[in-house]
Amino acid sequence: MLKEVSSAEFKETVNDGLVLADFFSTTCGPCKMLSFVLNDVEKEFGDDLKILKVDFDQNKDLTAEYGVTGYPTLILLKEGSEVARMQGLQQKPAIIKMIQEHK
Template identity: 40%
Template sequence: MEYTITGLIRPGTMVELTGEQINQEITNENGLILVDVFATWCGPCRVIIPQLIDVAKQLDNKIRVVKLDSDQNQEWASQYEVQGLPTLLLIKDGNVIDRLEGAYMSNEIIDFVQQKHR
């Protein structure tokens, strides 16, 4: 398995993608993707950014961490039933296996990912 199908994601980093790009990743790749659904006007969404960067660094090539602007990708956010912001969607092998709503610390996010990836 290649790390990314779009070529836009690098291990240990977090990148913003469009809904279409995320769909390409989850359709064509196996493995874990953590999608941070956010909005630029959302305070907690800004607070969680450093935490997600830390998660990406700590989990490195074990997971792809991406961001999706819900205002720019409303159809995608609606399709995945995003109600509150920020919402973290954990996607494995193309399916959402769990979600977190709200701002969390990096250690809590890592625990969440590791519990679901057993």
């Protein structure tokens, strides 16, 4: 199950290995479709990857800090540093490829 986090929770978790941050909006159709894809991605990687859902509207500090200007935006972080980014609705193979390239 994907976990929606606050800014504080995000900052506590972001340095723990490989983290995929999903910046989304509750009113965004592609964001909702991406959640189904990310559920599958999460099953594939298990404990090797944490997926955090960050509400674009509720966490303006994080969206500013990471320069997120639209949604959905996926940011892959390794030990707290950004290593890759994708914007818009993505397919599972593209997301998996991005993650595997930075494992």
